[in-house]
Amino acid sequence: MRITRGCNKFCTYCVVPFTRGAEIHRPPDHIVDECRRLADAGRIEVTLLGQTVNHYRFEHGAAVTVNGLTQPQKGRSYKGGHRRDPFGTNGTNGAGERVTTFADLLHRIHEEVPTIRRLRFVTSYPRDFGDDVLEVMQCSERICRYLHAPGQSGSDAVLGRMNRGYRAGEYMEFLDRARGYLDEPEKGRPLMLSGDVIVGFPGETDADFDQTIEMVRRARYKNCFIFKYSPRPGTTAYDKIPDDVPEMVKRKRNNDLLAVQAVISDGISREQIGRTFEVYVEGLSKKSLKAGGMSKSQIRKAGQVALTVGGRDVGPAETAGLAGTAGLAETDGLAGTHAGATVQLSGRTEGDLIVFMDTPSASATDLIGSIVSVRITSADRLSLQGKLE
Ligand code: SF4
Structure with a gap:
């Protein structure tokens, strides 16, 4: 079930903000109603979808109504992240007006539609993950202990050229925090992470790539989608950043990282035997x-x-x-x-x-x-x- 459309982030390799436009959030009541309808129809698992799904936020004071129906709302950009409440406004829009944050939305669905026995969401943007979401997940037995949170690179220099808006250390700190809240293998609820990585992004040196390998080892994704960079027309990188990593080097890095991930995935699978x-x-x-x-x-x-x-x-x-x-x-x-x-x-x-x-x-x-x-x-x-x- 799509809850947000579009993206406000402008990563330099990505065409989504140009093709799908700015982020638009559905009103929370519509989302909860749809979950209820799905549950009434016998569905027990729902996945909330969005390009940066955890950036969901609906400002009730700014809501527009047409023929009595609340309309989807354009999301705003912000430069926060890696904080308790990423917007820093404690459930209001700063002027004291009520907002529904992503954490609020998860909590509402979990409490108001208990016949949904599994609630998932993808894709999460690492910088937008506040502890508020992790706390709701920790306390909600029907929200899945699974996060797809793309890191993309372990090098700060590459992340900067990608315009990802975080450093590798912040990303790793987020994963550690998420594990602290949600990894409970002894209760049969280990946290599973998956990620995306781009290899061969312009300017990526051997040292940068080594840092990416290190990040993947530390992240211990259950699986990781690994892409060789190729410039896409319509993106900032296509226009402004020369694609200077030779194809042979990209291919080798891709294969090397696949091999690293294979060992990790194999280890994680085997840890589950007996559970x-x-x-x-x-x-x-x-x-x-x-x-x-x-x-x-x-x-x-x-x-x-x-x-x-x-x-x-x-x-x-x-x-x-x-x-x-x-x-x-x-x-x-x-x-x-x-x-x-x-x-x-x-x-x-x-x-x-x-x-x-x-x-x-x-x-x-x-x-x-x-x-x-x-x-x-x-x-x-x-x-x-x-x-x-
Ligand atoms: S990669 Fe994801 S977060 Fe970045 S611009 Fe594209 S859709 Fe948005």
Whole structure:
């Protein structure tokens, strides 16, 4: 469910602020109402979406109403960050008028729609993360312990040229703070982080890249999206910063960082063996769909219907208007399975770890779309395997 559109940040490599325009925030009542409608329709997982979702803020005093309906509101820029309340106005707009911050919004959804059993959000902008959001997450059992917070580089010089608005040390301090609040493996709730990194940004030296490797090692992302820089028309970098890192160097750095991340992901997966997680069952695994006679394109279609909305992986909970479609698509692969046969289900932990579990085909359809308890028995870099408890 999209709660904000556009972006006010102007990272020099990114075209979003020019193509999608300034940040626009939906009124909080509309968002809570939509969550309620989804919950009433049987959805139990919702993902809040925005380019910089944690920059959400709605100023009630400035709200515009048309035909009795509160309109979405343009977000303002600010130069704060890494503070308790990133806006520094303690829930007001500075003039004492009430605002709904991102922390307030999370709290409202959690309290007012308790039948949403999993609440997620992506993508977070590191600089905008105040402790207020972390505190709400810590106290709210249905908000997932998962943060996608792109660091992009471990070098202050590169971050400066990217116009990211933070230093590597501040980013690492934020991750440490988030772990302090939210990492509770002993309660079955380890905090899982994922990130984005660009390698070969203009001017990136070997020393800069070494700092990025160091950042990735310290961040311990469960997974990291690693991109080789290439200039995009319409961006500031395209016009003003020469693309001076040779392609061969970019490729090598990309491969080196992938190798570092692979070791980290593998280690994190193996740490989960023996733990028990609540797993949201998304559907049949690709393996089972294939065994059930579905073609590659049918499998791809089933996965797209069930798992992506707005171009990003989400749970079937978000497929409002597709009610029933995801389930049907996902269970097509059951056709032809005989009584007593076993199929493989695929699901996710609250930390966005993929889990596969074998189950009798007779009970598979009942489990899809529900949350089940799974004990992890084995793991590889990309996924966990477990047994239903
Ligand atoms: S990279 Fe993200 S934060 Fe930066 S301008 Fe693009 S959308 Fe905004």
